[in-house]
Amino acid sequence: MINLPRDRMDQVVKRFDMLEAQMAAGPAPDAYVKMAAEYADMQELVAKIRALRTAEREQEDLEVMLGDKGTDAEMRALAEADLPTVESRIEALQQEIQILLLPKDAADERNAILEIRAGTGGDEAALFAGDLFRMYERYAASKGWRFEVVSASDGEVGGFKEIIASVSGRGVFAHLKFESGVHRVQRVPATEAQGRIHTSAATVAVLPEAEEVDIEIKAEDIRIDTMRASGSGGQHVNTTDSAVRITHLPTGIMVVQAEKSQHQNRARAMQILRARLYDLERSRADEERSESRKSQVGSGDRSERIRTYNFPQGRLTDHRINLTLYKLDRVMEGELDDVVDALIADHQSKLLAEMKEN
Numbered sequence: 593m594i595n596l597p598r599d600r601m602d603q604v605v606k607r608f609d610m611l612e613a614q615m616a617a618g619p620a621p622d623a624y625v626k627m628a629a630e631y632a633d634m635q636e637l638v639a640k641i642r643a644l645r646t647a648e649r650e651q652e653d654l655e656v657m658l659g660d661k662g663t664d665a666e667m668r669a670l671a672e673a674d675l676p677t678v679e680s681r682i683e684a685l686q687q688e689i690q691i692l693l694l695p696k697d698a699a700d701e702r703n704a705i706l707e708i709r710a711g712t713g714g715d716e717a718a719l720f721a722g723d724l725f726r727m728y729e730r731y732a733a734s735k736g737w738r739f740e741v742v743s744a745s746d747g748e749v750g751g752f753k754e755i756i757a758s759v760s761g762r763g764v765f766a767h768l769k770f771e772s773g774v775h776r777v778q779r780v781p782a783t784e785a786q787g788r789i790h791t792s793a794a795t796v797a798v799l800p801e802a803e804e805v806d807i808e809i810k811a812e813d814i815r816i817d818t819m820r821a822s823g824s825g826g827q828h829v830n831t832t833d834s835a836v837r838i839t840h841l842p843t844g845i846m847v848v849q850a851e852k853s854q855h856q857n858r859a860r861a862m863q864i865l866r867a868r869l870y871d872l873e874r875s876r877a878d879e880e881r882s883e884s885r886k887s888q889v890g891s892g893d894r895s896e897r898i899r900t901y902n903f904p905q906g907r908l909t910d911h912r913i914n915l916t917l918y919k920l921d922r923v924m925e926g927e928l929d930d931v932v933d934a935l936i937a938d939h940q941s942k943l944l945a946e947m948k949e950n
Contacts, residue, residue: 713792730926
């Protein structure tokens with residue numbers, strides 16, 4: 593039997609009922625939107641709490657019936673048959689509620705900035721970066737998310753030296769946040785005449801999108817340079833006089849945008865800079881809370897090798913949770929749910945273990 597925080601559950605239901613009443617009273621549109629978002633976030637948890645209370649009342653009634661010597665044999669037999677089913681339902685609901693009550697990452701419902709960069713391996717690394725980009729693009733499409741390229745630098749023979757995309761939708765960061773790190777590929781390059789397997793890598797960074805209210809960027813803390821930029825002639829990069837480079841002087845973080853519109857470049861560069869600064873702030877806070885960062889899947893360090901894609905064997909291995917899947921072709925087509933769900937489940941189990949320790 594799981595010992596759930598009953599007072600907190602009562603507070604959640606009370607808040608939910610209050611929101612329902614306030615929304616029915618017809619508040620101002622802005623207030624209604626905020627209330628509706630909070631209401632939607634609480635719906636699943638409140639439904640589980642109410643289902644648990646109903647099941648617990650059923651259990652009490654059945655136990656009273658079984659404890660009553662006056663209960664006839666037929667009713668007693670029915671109660672004995674029903675009780676294990678109700679107890680099993682209670683146990684399942686308790687586990688689900690325990691998960692739903694875990695501390696939430698404030699950034700989970702945010703949109704994300706996805707950055708993919710070719711690492712070691714030259715042309716093959718750029719091709720792999722392109723493969724990863726298409727994998728995430730297809731995964732986003734399967735979730736109904738909006739996926740938009742912000743900037744890209746094409747590889748010499750295909751793929752990308754670097755590509756940055758904005759991903760928008762419900763629960764984007766919650767699903768993608770464990771993708772940050774080094775992704776390693778093992779395969780025979782198309783240019784390899786001897787059929788030898790090469791190993792190359794690409795780095796993925798997933799940053800929660802930050803609002804202006806999250807990160808204040810002072811005018812005196814940034815330097816903006818306008819310059820001429822030339823791309824490789826691919827579809828994403830154009831020769832232009834409107835390229836913008838923004839340098840955040842206190843941290844040294846630099847963002848370059850080189851699309852056609854100087855105004856759009858500046859806005860995009862500020863969006864990426866804000867996300868990187870917000871990510872930096874979150875990382876510092878995580879490290880202050882726990883040096884070992886026990887509540888994270890891996891350290892989130894961009895230099896940590898998190899996953900290997902072995903094409904000859906059709907195998908994907910996530911090294912953080914010892915997960916191995918032999919359906920690499922489907923994963924590369926965007927079927928990432930098995931990987932993402934396993935990472936989220938591992939994260940939740942670590943949080944539960946941490947709560948029990950405390």
